[in-house]
Amino acid sequence: MLAIIGGTGATQLGHFVPTHRRVMRTPYGDPSGALTFGRIDGQDVVFIARHGYGHTIAPHQINYRANIWALAEVQADGIVALASVGGIRADLAPGVLVVPDQIIDYTWGRAQTFFSDGDKPIVHTDFTRPYDEPLRQRLLRAALQAGEGIVDGGTYACTQGPRLETAAEIRRIAGDGGDMVGMTAMPEAILAREAGLGYATLAFVSNWAAGMGDNTERVALEAAREQTAPSLERILRILRQLV
Ligand code: HPA
Numbered sequence: 221m222l223a224i225i226g227g228t229g230a231t232q233l234g235h236f237v238p239t240h241r242r243v244m245r246t247p248y249g250d251p252s253g254a255l256t257f258g259r260i261d262g263q264d265v266v267f268i269a270r271h272g273y274g275h276t277i278a279p280h281q282i283n284y285r286a287n288i289w290a291l292a293e294v295q296a297d298g299i300v301a302l303a304s305v306g307g308i309r310a311d312l313a314p315g316v317l318v319v320p321d322q323i324i325d326y327t328w329g330r331a332q333t334f335f336s337d338g339d340k341p342i343v344h345t346d347f348t349r350p351y352d353e354p355l356r357q358r359l360l361r362a363a364l365q366a367g368e369g370i371v372d373g374g375t376y377a378c379t380q381g382p383r384l385e386t387a388a389e390i391r392r393i394a395g396d397g398g399d400m401v402g403m404t405a406m407p408e409a410i411l412a413r414e415a416g417l418g419y420a421t422l423a424f425v426s427n428w429a430a431g432m433g434d435n436t437e438r439v440a441l442e443a444a445r446e447q448t449a450p451s452l453e454r455i456l457r458i459l460r461q462l463v
Pocket of ligand 1: 304305306307379384385401402403426427428429430439441
């Protein structure tokens with residue numbers, strides 16, 4: 221059973237037929253909301269809305285550990301994370317879908333590990349390739365089959381938020397090698413790795429990052445997201461092929 225972590229806007233996936241919801245308690249507190257079990261084209265999936273079903277939980281306040289723990293507990297066998305990002309690289313313009321292959325973590329103060337409790341030995345988890353390559357390839361194939369253009373690879377720079385970045389911060393991130401910027405990849409990706417769950421992101425570019433493209437004065441994120449809303453249909457077509 222594949223797990224889908226929905227990002228901004230993905231709370232209502234068409235063709236997703238819910239069967240039941242389950243409220244989970246975890247040793248790390250409450251997940252962002254109930255897990256919603258259901259089917260896409262007859263295939264079992266479990267869905268959780270990262271920002272809560274009413275979209276009230278900011279990126280730095282998400283209980284990433286509870287979310288991942290809950291998905292592991294119900295025996296999900298992989299996680300597709302949906303995420304909206306700002307485009308930095310020239311080909312990552314608003315409207316583009318991309319499956320990133322690397323991460324740079326600029327977040328701070330988020331609970332980063334399941335292995336920090338009490339007197340458990342320290343664990344240094346390999347994270348050379350932060351995304352699960354087989355799941356990435358499945359996503360790329362599914363996009364091909366769905367006839368949806370998609371970009372293979374790119375570095376997801378994860379900022380703390382909830383504010384957007386300054387133009388100078390985006391210049392610095394670009395210099396570091398960041399191709400797109402979002403606020404939720406970390407610690408979601410490392411916690412999935414620690415929990416033994418394959419994890420890949422299907423990112424949707426909703427806007428040019430600060431100072432990029434025509435965003436010389438300001439980034440209007442909500443407006444950008446509204447303009448690019450039809451992308452949810454494209455994401456769903458890919459997910460239907462994937463499951
Ligand atoms: N910055 C950070 N996170 C984002 C952006 C952005 O420009 N767009 C969507 N998520």
